[in-house]
Amino acid sequence: MNEQTGTTEPTTSNERTRRGFLRGLAGTLALTGFGQAFGQDRASTGTLDHAAVLDLAATAEALAVTLYHQALTTATFRMDGDTAEHLRAVLDAEAHHLEVLRSLGAAPLASRFYLPRELLPDAGAFADTALHLEAVFIGAYLAATHQFAQQGQPELAATAAQLGASEAQHLTLLSQLAGLGPGDLTLPAASFRRVADAGPALAPFLRGGPGALGPVALPQAEQLRLVLGQRAATPGRPFARTYTPSPRGRG
Structure with missing residues (x-):
């Protein structure tokens, strides 16, 4: 939000810093993949088992919760009441996404x-960052939907589609708040063939780099309650109520 209008109208004064942060590690981490960005090698085979996909999704949701909580609690740019309420709704949804994934056995990495x-x-930096991440989340959930369908997990595929649909709503809302309009895509872009391909886009948020602030801890339940207050949102029900690993292990 700028000082005059109270809207999330992107500025250009810090464009180089923001771009440097978002792209700082992508070149090198693109060679190592998402798994190694977490200090693990779960993605080295080019495919991820069901549990690994869920864990990576939970990690992305934990990042989203951290981002929106920080914006609502520590941002110093001007934010009007309507914008703050919209962002609380997004934070509430992201927190519920993380809760759903945890109920399926996922754990943020x-x-x-x-x-x-x-x-x-x-x-402007907030708008750029949030729009960037929401687009990445949509692409990753589309990839997860496809992977789960290929692996004969229709309930997980449908749940991933539900989560991706929610992220698409966030992208539209944030675009409107930023003064960019609702967008003109008839279908969200399938940016990634596999969830692991989203790694380079998310790596700077996990490893830091030039222009980084942190590390910032994922807020706990009580911290979220203080921000969300008495919101009356009704959590949706996922297709996959429980996730039972195959007899061969977590996959």
Whole structure:
């Protein structure tokens, strides 16, 4: 939000810093993949088992919860009441996504994240970062839907589609708040063939780099309650109520 209008109208004064953060590690981490970005090698085979896909999705949701919580609690740019309420709704949804994934046995592979240093004082930096991440989340959930379908897991595929549909709503809302309009895509882009392909786009938030702030800890339940207050949102029900691993292990 700029000082005059209270909207998330992106600025250009810190563009180089923001771009440097978002792209800082992508070149090198593109060679190692998502698994190694977490200090693991779960993606080295080119495919991920069901549990690994769920864990990576949970990690992305934990990052989203951290981002929106930081914006609502520590940002110094001007934010009007309507915008704050919209962002609380997004935070509430992301927290519910993480809860759903945890109910399916997922565990975030990280609980501390790095954010662009300019995100808190600059509405443009926040808008750029949030739009970037929501687009990545949509692409990753489309990839997860496809992977689960290929692997004969229709309930997990449908659940991934539900989560991706919610992220698409967030992208539209954030685009509107940023003054960019609702967008003109008839279908979200299938940016990744596999969930692991989203690694380079998310790596700077996990490892830090030039222009990074953090690490910032994932907020706990009580911290979220303080921000969300008495919101009356009704959580949706996922297709996959429980996830039972195959007899061969977690996959």
